[in-house]
Amino acid sequence: MRIALHYKNIDYEYRPIHLVKDGGEQRKEDYLSVNPKGEVPYFIDGDLKLSQSMAILSYIDEKWPQNPLFPDDRGLRSRCIQLSEIINSGIQPLQNLRVMQEVVKRFGCSDQEKKNWSSFWIEEGLSVLERELGLFKGPFSMGKDLTCVDLYLIPQIYNAKRFGIDLKRFPRLVDINDSCLKLDPFIKADPKNQPDSPSDL
Amino acid sequence: MRIALHYKNIDYEYRPIHLVKDGGEQRKEDYLSVNPKGEVPYFIDGDLKLSQSMAILSYIDEKWPQNPLFPDDRGLRSRCIQLSEIINSGIQPLQNLRVMQEVVKRFGCSDQEKKNWSSFWIEEGLSVLERELGLFKGPFSMGKDLTCVDLYLIPQIYNAKRFGIDLKRFPRLVDINDSCLKLDPFIKADPKNQPDSPSDL
Known part of the structure:
Protein backbone atom coordinates (compact mmCIF):
# COMPACT_ATOMS: atom_id res chain seq x y z
CA MET A 1 0.00 0.00 0.00
CA ARG A 2 2.86 2.37 0.85
CA ILE A 3 4.50 1.39 -2.44
CA ALA A 4 1.33 2.22 -4.39
CA LEU A 5 0.97 5.62 -2.73
CA HIS A 6 4.60 6.49 -3.52
CA TYR A 7 4.33 5.12 -7.07
CA LYS A 8 1.36 7.36 -7.75
CA ASN A 9 2.87 10.32 -5.91
CA ILE A 10 -0.06 10.61 -3.55
CA ASP A 11 0.39 12.63 -0.37
CA TYR A 12 -0.69 10.67 2.67
CA GLU A 13 -0.42 10.68 6.40
CA TYR A 14 1.19 7.57 7.82
CA ARG A 15 0.14 6.29 11.23
CA PRO A 16 2.37 3.40 12.25
CA ILE A 17 0.82 0.59 14.30
CA HIS A 18 3.24 -1.72 16.11
CA LEU A 19 1.86 -5.28 16.00
CA VAL A 20 4.01 -6.74 18.77
CA LYS A 21 4.89 -3.93 21.22
CA ASP A 22 2.80 -4.02 24.46
CA GLY A 23 0.77 -6.96 23.14
CA GLY A 24 0.02 -5.19 19.86
CA GLU A 25 -1.00 -1.55 19.35
CA GLN A 26 -3.70 -2.76 16.95
CA ARG A 27 -5.59 -4.03 20.02
CA LYS A 28 -5.38 -0.76 21.99
CA GLU A 29 -8.30 1.61 22.45
CA ASP A 30 -6.62 4.42 20.51
CA TYR A 31 -6.51 2.37 17.33
CA LEU A 32 -9.80 0.55 17.89
CA SER A 33 -11.61 3.89 18.10
CA VAL A 34 -10.53 4.48 14.48
CA ASN A 35 -10.76 0.86 13.28
CA PRO A 36 -12.95 -1.35 15.49
CA LYS A 37 -11.68 -4.54 13.87
CA GLY A 38 -8.06 -3.77 14.74
CA GLU A 39 -6.76 -4.86 11.35
CA VAL A 40 -3.82 -3.49 9.40
CA PRO A 41 -3.42 -2.10 6.82
CA TYR A 42 -6.29 0.33 7.12
CA PHE A 43 -6.95 3.13 4.66
CA ILE A 44 -9.05 6.23 5.19
CA ASP A 45 -10.09 8.65 2.43
CA GLY A 46 -12.76 11.11 3.60
CA ASP A 47 -15.73 9.03 4.76
CA LEU A 48 -14.40 5.84 3.21
CA LYS A 49 -12.63 3.42 5.53
CA LEU A 50 -11.13 0.31 4.01
CA SER A 51 -9.33 -2.77 5.18
CA GLN A 52 -8.10 -5.61 2.91
CA SER A 53 -5.16 -4.75 0.67
CA MET A 54 -6.86 -5.77 -2.61
CA ALA A 55 -9.74 -3.39 -1.87
CA ILE A 56 -7.36 -0.57 -0.94
CA LEU A 57 -5.15 -1.04 -4.00
CA SER A 58 -8.15 -1.22 -6.37
CA TYR A 59 -9.55 1.97 -4.87
CA ILE A 60 -6.24 3.82 -5.08
CA ASP A 61 -5.79 2.69 -8.67
CA GLU A 62 -9.24 3.88 -9.73
CA LYS A 63 -9.12 7.22 -7.92
CA TRP A 64 -5.55 8.08 -8.99
CA PRO A 65 -5.21 6.48 -12.44
CA GLN A 66 -1.63 7.72 -13.10
CA ASN A 67 0.92 4.86 -13.14
CA PRO A 68 -1.72 2.10 -13.34
CA LEU A 69 -1.37 -1.00 -11.19
CA PHE A 70 -3.49 -3.28 -13.42
CA PRO A 71 -3.05 -3.92 -17.18
CA ASP A 72 -5.69 -2.53 -19.57
CA ASP A 73 -6.30 -5.82 -21.36
CA MET B 1 -18.16 -19.19 -9.57
CA ARG B 2 -21.07 -21.48 -10.52
CA ILE B 3 -23.44 -18.92 -8.99
CA ALA B 4 -21.94 -16.12 -11.11
CA LEU B 5 -22.24 -18.15 -14.31
CA HIS B 6 -25.88 -18.97 -13.59
CA TYR B 7 -26.64 -15.37 -12.51
CA LYS B 8 -25.30 -14.09 -15.81
CA ASN B 9 -26.89 -16.90 -17.83
CA ILE B 10 -23.57 -17.99 -19.29
CA ASP B 11 -23.35 -21.43 -20.88
CA TYR B 12 -20.46 -23.40 -19.48
CA GLU B 13 -19.12 -26.90 -19.31
CA TYR B 14 -18.69 -28.18 -15.78
CA ARG B 15 -15.91 -30.65 -15.02
CA PRO B 16 -16.23 -31.87 -11.46
CA ILE B 17 -13.04 -32.61 -9.51
CA HIS B 18 -13.40 -34.71 -6.37
CA LEU B 19 -10.97 -33.41 -3.73
CA VAL B 20 -11.03 -36.44 -1.45
CA LYS B 21 -11.79 -39.54 -3.57
CA ASP B 22 -8.69 -41.70 -4.32
CA GLY B 23 -6.44 -39.16 -2.53
CA GLY B 24 -7.85 -36.23 -4.53
CA GLU B 25 -8.60 -36.09 -8.26
CA GLN B 26 -6.93 -32.66 -8.34
CA ARG B 27 -3.61 -34.50 -7.93
CA LYS B 28 -4.17 -37.01 -10.78
CA GLU B 29 -2.45 -36.77 -14.15
CA ASP B 30 -5.71 -36.18 -16.02
CA TYR B 31 -6.36 -32.95 -14.17
CA LEU B 32 -2.74 -31.87 -13.88
CA SER B 33 -2.41 -32.01 -17.69
CA VAL B 34 -5.05 -29.24 -17.80
CA ASN B 35 -4.01 -27.39 -14.65
CA PRO B 36 -0.43 -28.14 -13.52
CA LYS B 37 -0.98 -26.54 -10.12
CA GLY B 38 -3.88 -28.83 -9.29
CA GLU B 39 -5.97 -26.05 -7.81
CA VAL B 40 -9.73 -25.64 -7.84
CA PRO B 41 -11.67 -23.71 -8.97
CA TYR B 42 -10.08 -23.37 -12.38
CA PHE B 43 -11.65 -21.41 -15.24
CA ILE B 44 -10.82 -21.71 -18.93
CA ASP B 45 -12.04 -19.27 -21.61
CA GLY B 46 -10.25 -19.82 -24.93
CA ASP B 47 -6.54 -19.38 -24.28
CA LEU B 48 -7.09 -17.83 -20.86
CA LYS B 49 -6.67 -20.13 -17.88
CA LEU B 50 -7.40 -18.72 -14.45
CA SER B 51 -7.24 -19.86 -10.87
CA GLN B 52 -8.17 -17.73 -7.83
CA SER B 53 -11.85 -16.96 -7.41
CA MET B 54 -11.43 -13.16 -7.26
CA ALA B 55 -9.65 -13.19 -10.63
CA ILE B 56 -12.27 -15.48 -12.16
CA LEU B 57 -15.20 -13.43 -10.86
CA SER B 58 -13.66 -10.13 -12.02
CA TYR B 59 -13.07 -11.58 -15.47
CA ILE B 60 -16.59 -12.99 -15.75
CA ASP B 61 -18.05 -9.67 -14.60
CA GLU B 62 -16.09 -7.65 -17.16
CA LYS B 63 -16.68 -9.98 -20.10
CA TRP B 64 -20.38 -10.51 -19.39
CA PRO B 65 -21.54 -7.20 -17.87
CA GLN B 66 -25.23 -8.18 -17.52
CA ASN B 67 -26.29 -8.54 -13.86
CA PRO B 68 -23.14 -6.85 -12.48
CA LEU B 69 -21.37 -8.33 -9.46
CA PHE B 70 -19.71 -5.08 -8.32
CA PRO B 71 -21.41 -1.70 -7.64
CA ASP B 72 -20.75 1.18 -10.06
CA ASP B 73 -19.76 3.68 -7.37
Missing part, protein backbone atom coordinates in the same frame (compact mmCIF):
# COMPACT_ATOMS: atom_id res chain seq x y z
CA ARG A 74 -9.10 -7.81 -19.70
CA GLY A 75 -7.30 -11.15 -19.80
CA LEU A 76 -4.04 -9.70 -18.46
CA ARG A 77 -5.92 -7.79 -15.79
CA SER A 78 -7.52 -10.99 -14.53
CA ARG A 79 -4.09 -12.70 -14.60
CA CYS A 80 -2.76 -9.76 -12.56
CA ILE A 81 -5.46 -10.32 -9.94
CA GLN A 82 -4.78 -14.07 -9.99
CA LEU A 83 -1.03 -13.63 -9.44
CA SER A 84 -1.61 -11.06 -6.70
CA GLU A 85 -4.08 -13.40 -4.98
CA ILE A 86 -1.53 -16.22 -4.95
CA ILE A 87 0.21 -14.06 -2.35
CA ASN A 88 -2.78 -12.22 -0.84
CA SER A 89 -4.97 -15.26 -0.20
CA GLY A 90 -2.51 -18.12 -0.83
CA ILE A 91 0.51 -17.20 1.27
CA GLN A 92 -0.11 -14.16 3.46
CA PRO A 93 -3.08 -15.46 5.52
CA LEU A 94 -1.18 -18.65 6.42
CA GLN A 95 2.03 -17.06 7.62
CA ASN A 96 0.97 -13.88 9.32
CA LEU A 97 1.61 -13.11 12.96
CA ARG A 98 -1.95 -13.74 14.08
CA VAL A 99 -2.13 -17.24 12.58
CA MET A 100 1.31 -18.17 13.90
CA GLN A 101 0.23 -17.08 17.39
CA GLU A 102 -2.89 -19.26 17.07
CA VAL A 103 -0.86 -22.27 15.87
CA VAL A 104 1.40 -21.96 18.93
CA LYS A 105 -1.52 -21.46 21.33
CA ARG A 106 -3.52 -24.42 20.04
CA PHE A 107 -0.89 -26.97 19.19
CA GLY A 108 1.89 -25.86 21.55
CA CYS A 109 4.49 -26.17 18.84
CA SER A 110 8.13 -25.15 19.19
CA ASP A 111 9.64 -22.03 17.63
CA GLN A 112 11.19 -24.26 14.98
CA GLU A 113 7.84 -25.89 14.12
CA LYS A 114 6.20 -22.49 13.96
CA LYS A 115 8.91 -21.30 11.58
CA ASN A 116 8.57 -24.48 9.50
CA TRP A 117 4.83 -23.90 9.18
CA SER A 118 5.25 -20.38 7.83
CA SER A 119 8.21 -21.31 5.62
CA PHE A 120 6.24 -24.19 4.11
CA TRP A 121 3.44 -21.92 2.84
CA ILE A 122 5.83 -19.21 1.69
CA GLU A 123 8.02 -21.65 -0.26
CA GLU A 124 5.02 -23.36 -1.80
CA GLY A 125 3.55 -20.04 -2.96
CA LEU A 126 6.86 -18.71 -4.25
CA SER A 127 7.36 -21.95 -6.25
CA VAL A 128 4.06 -21.37 -8.01
CA LEU A 129 5.02 -17.75 -8.70
CA GLU A 130 8.49 -18.68 -9.96
CA ARG A 131 6.80 -20.85 -12.62
CA GLU A 132 4.01 -18.38 -13.39
CA LEU A 133 6.19 -15.26 -13.61
CA GLY A 134 8.69 -17.17 -15.78
CA LEU A 135 6.02 -16.91 -18.50
CA PHE A 136 6.56 -13.14 -18.63
CA LYS A 137 9.79 -11.60 -19.93
CA GLY A 138 11.08 -8.30 -18.57
CA PRO A 139 12.20 -6.67 -15.35
CA PHE A 140 8.86 -6.89 -13.56
CA SER A 141 6.43 -9.68 -12.62
CA MET A 142 4.26 -9.30 -15.71
CA GLY A 143 6.96 -8.03 -18.08
CA LYS A 144 8.02 -4.49 -18.89
CA ASP A 145 5.55 -2.61 -16.70
CA LEU A 146 5.22 -2.56 -12.94
CA THR A 147 1.88 -4.01 -11.75
CA CYS A 148 0.02 -4.86 -8.57
CA VAL A 149 1.82 -8.25 -8.57
CA ASP A 150 5.13 -6.52 -7.84
CA LEU A 151 3.51 -4.67 -4.94
CA TYR A 152 2.63 -8.01 -3.36
CA LEU A 153 5.80 -9.84 -4.38
CA ILE A 154 8.47 -7.54 -2.99
CA PRO A 155 7.14 -7.41 0.60
CA GLN A 156 6.61 -11.20 0.44
CA ILE A 157 10.24 -11.74 -0.59
CA TYR A 158 11.33 -9.41 2.22
CA ASN A 159 9.33 -11.62 4.56
CA ALA A 160 10.76 -14.83 3.08
CA LYS A 161 14.25 -13.51 3.85
CA ARG A 162 13.27 -12.80 7.44
CA PHE A 163 12.20 -16.45 7.71
CA GLY A 164 15.62 -17.47 6.39
CA ILE A 165 14.24 -19.01 3.18
CA ASP A 166 16.91 -19.75 0.57
CA LEU A 167 15.91 -17.77 -2.53
CA LYS A 168 18.35 -19.55 -4.88
CA ARG A 169 15.48 -21.76 -6.06
CA PHE A 170 13.65 -18.66 -7.27
CA PRO A 171 15.95 -16.90 -9.76
CA ARG A 172 13.11 -15.20 -11.64
CA LEU A 173 11.69 -13.80 -8.41
CA VAL A 174 15.12 -12.59 -7.29
CA ASP A 175 15.58 -10.77 -10.62
CA ILE A 176 12.21 -9.06 -10.24
CA ASN A 177 13.04 -8.14 -6.65
CA ASP A 178 16.34 -6.60 -7.76
CA SER A 179 14.61 -4.58 -10.52
CA CYS A 180 11.98 -3.25 -8.13
CA LEU A 181 14.34 -2.37 -5.32
CA LYS A 182 16.11 0.08 -7.64
CA LEU A 183 12.91 2.11 -7.96
CA ASP A 184 12.09 5.08 -5.81
CA PRO A 185 8.63 3.93 -4.59
CA PHE A 186 10.12 0.68 -3.26
CA ILE A 187 13.05 2.47 -1.62
CA LYS A 188 10.73 4.96 0.07
CA ALA A 189 8.37 2.16 1.20
CA ASP A 190 11.15 -0.10 2.53
CA PRO A 191 10.35 -1.08 6.14
CA LYS A 192 13.74 0.18 7.30
CA ASN A 193 12.99 3.64 5.89
CA GLN A 194 9.78 4.09 7.91
CA PRO A 195 9.60 6.45 10.87
CA ASP A 196 8.53 3.56 13.13
CA SER A 197 11.21 1.13 12.02
CA PRO A 198 12.69 -0.78 14.96
CA SER A 199 16.49 -0.64 14.98
CA ASP A 200 16.82 -4.43 14.58
CA LEU A 201 15.27 -4.62 11.09
CA ARG B 74 -16.00 3.60 -6.71
CA GLY B 75 -16.28 3.65 -2.92
CA LEU B 76 -18.96 0.96 -2.83
CA ARG B 77 -16.99 -1.14 -5.31
CA SER B 78 -13.96 -1.07 -3.06
CA ARG B 79 -16.18 -1.96 -0.08
CA CYS B 80 -17.53 -4.88 -2.14
CA ILE B 81 -13.97 -6.14 -2.71
CA GLN B 82 -13.15 -5.63 0.98
CA LEU B 83 -16.18 -7.60 2.17
CA SER B 84 -15.53 -10.38 -0.35
CA GLU B 85 -11.89 -10.57 0.76
CA ILE B 86 -12.92 -10.99 4.39
CA ILE B 87 -14.07 -14.43 3.22
CA ASN B 88 -11.65 -15.05 0.32
CA SER B 89 -8.44 -14.22 2.17
CA GLY B 90 -9.65 -14.01 5.77
CA ILE B 91 -11.62 -17.23 6.25
CA GLN B 92 -11.31 -19.56 3.29
CA PRO B 93 -7.50 -20.06 3.26
CA LEU B 94 -7.50 -20.97 6.96
CA GLN B 95 -10.24 -23.59 6.89
CA ASN B 96 -9.84 -25.34 3.58
CA LEU B 97 -9.14 -29.04 3.22
CA ARG B 98 -5.48 -28.58 2.31
CA VAL B 99 -4.65 -26.49 5.38
CA MET B 100 -6.59 -28.80 7.68
CA GLN B 101 -4.64 -31.77 6.32
CA GLU B 102 -1.38 -29.91 6.98
CA VAL B 103 -2.43 -29.00 10.53
CA VAL B 104 -3.11 -32.68 11.26
CA LYS B 105 0.12 -33.85 9.62
CA ARG B 106 2.34 -31.35 11.45
CA PHE B 107 0.75 -31.07 14.84
CA GLY B 108 -0.94 -34.48 15.07
CA CYS B 109 -4.13 -32.93 16.39
CA SER B 110 -7.37 -34.79 16.97
CA ASP B 111 -10.43 -34.55 14.74
CA GLN B 112 -11.99 -32.31 17.37
CA GLU B 113 -8.99 -29.95 17.45
CA LYS B 114 -8.98 -29.84 13.65
CA LYS B 115 -12.66 -28.94 13.67
CA ASN B 116 -12.07 -26.31 16.40
CA TRP B 117 -9.33 -24.73 14.29
CA SER B 118 -11.58 -24.33 11.24
CA SER B 119 -14.59 -23.26 13.28
CA PHE B 120 -12.54 -20.58 15.04
CA TRP B 121 -11.60 -18.84 11.78
CA ILE B 122 -15.08 -19.21 10.32
CA GLU B 123 -16.78 -17.77 13.42
CA GLU B 124 -14.31 -14.93 13.68
CA GLY B 125 -14.83 -13.96 10.02
CA LEU B 126 -18.61 -14.29 10.21
CA SER B 127 -18.65 -12.04 13.31
CA VAL B 128 -16.88 -9.31 11.35
CA LEU B 129 -19.32 -9.75 8.47
CA GLU B 130 -22.37 -9.73 10.75
CA ARG B 131 -21.29 -6.27 11.95
CA GLU B 132 -20.24 -4.99 8.52
CA LEU B 133 -23.30 -6.20 6.61
CA GLY B 134 -25.54 -4.81 9.35
CA LEU B 135 -24.58 -1.38 7.94
CA PHE B 136 -26.50 -2.19 4.74
CA LYS B 137 -30.28 -2.50 4.68
CA GLY B 138 -32.02 -4.87 2.27
CA PRO B 139 -32.21 -8.53 1.33
CA PHE B 140 -28.61 -8.85 0.15
CA SER B 141 -25.17 -8.28 1.68
CA MET B 142 -24.82 -4.72 0.36
CA GLY B 143 -28.50 -3.83 0.29
CA LYS B 144 -31.04 -4.17 -2.49
CA ASP B 145 -28.79 -5.61 -5.19
CA LEU B 146 -26.96 -8.90 -5.32
CA THR B 147 -23.16 -8.46 -5.37
CA CYS B 148 -19.99 -10.48 -5.31
CA VAL B 149 -20.18 -10.50 -1.49
CA ASP B 150 -23.27 -12.73 -1.65
CA LEU B 151 -21.41 -15.11 -3.96
CA TYR B 152 -18.77 -15.58 -1.27
CA LEU B 153 -21.11 -15.48 1.71
CA ILE B 154 -23.62 -18.18 0.78
CA PRO B 155 -21.04 -20.97 0.17
CA GLN B 156 -19.26 -19.90 3.38
CA ILE B 157 -22.48 -20.23 5.37
CA TYR B 158 -23.06 -23.63 3.76
CA ASN B 159 -19.59 -24.58 4.98
CA ALA B 160 -20.21 -23.14 8.46
CA LYS B 161 -23.26 -25.40 8.75
CA ARG B 162 -21.18 -28.43 7.76
CA PHE B 163 -18.82 -27.58 10.63
CA GLY B 164 -21.82 -27.46 12.97
CA ILE B 165 -21.48 -23.75 13.72
CA ASP B 166 -24.48 -22.21 15.45
CA LEU B 167 -25.72 -19.43 13.20
CA LYS B 168 -28.06 -17.87 15.79
CA ARG B 169 -25.35 -15.30 16.56
CA PHE B 170 -25.50 -14.10 12.95
CA PRO B 171 -29.11 -13.03 12.29
CA ARG B 172 -28.20 -10.58 9.50
CA LEU B 173 -26.19 -13.28 7.69
CA VAL B 174 -29.01 -15.81 8.09
CA ASP B 175 -31.48 -13.30 6.57
CA ILE B 176 -29.17 -12.71 3.59
CA ASN B 177 -28.69 -16.46 3.18
CA ASP B 178 -32.46 -16.98 3.15
CA SER B 179 -32.94 -14.22 0.54
CA CYS B 180 -30.27 -15.66 -1.73
CA LEU B 181 -31.38 -19.27 -1.49
CA LYS B 182 -34.73 -18.29 -3.00
CA LEU B 183 -32.98 -17.21 -6.20
CA ASP B 184 -32.52 -19.43 -9.20
CA PRO B 185 -28.71 -19.00 -9.59
CA PHE B 186 -28.16 -20.15 -5.99
CA ILE B 187 -30.55 -23.08 -6.35
CA LYS B 188 -28.85 -24.23 -9.56
CA ALA B 189 -25.38 -23.82 -8.00
CA ASP B 190 -26.26 -25.62 -4.75
CA PRO B 191 -23.71 -28.40 -4.12
CA LYS B 192 -26.46 -30.99 -3.83
CA ASN B 193 -27.75 -30.10 -7.30
CA GLN B 194 -24.41 -30.81 -9.02
CA PRO B 195 -23.89 -33.91 -11.18
CA ASP B 196 -20.97 -34.98 -8.97
CA SER B 197 -22.74 -34.50 -5.67
CA PRO B 198 -22.01 -37.36 -3.26
CA SER B 199 -25.19 -38.84 -1.80
CA ASP B 200 -24.22 -37.84 1.77
CA LEU B 201 -24.28 -34.09 1.20
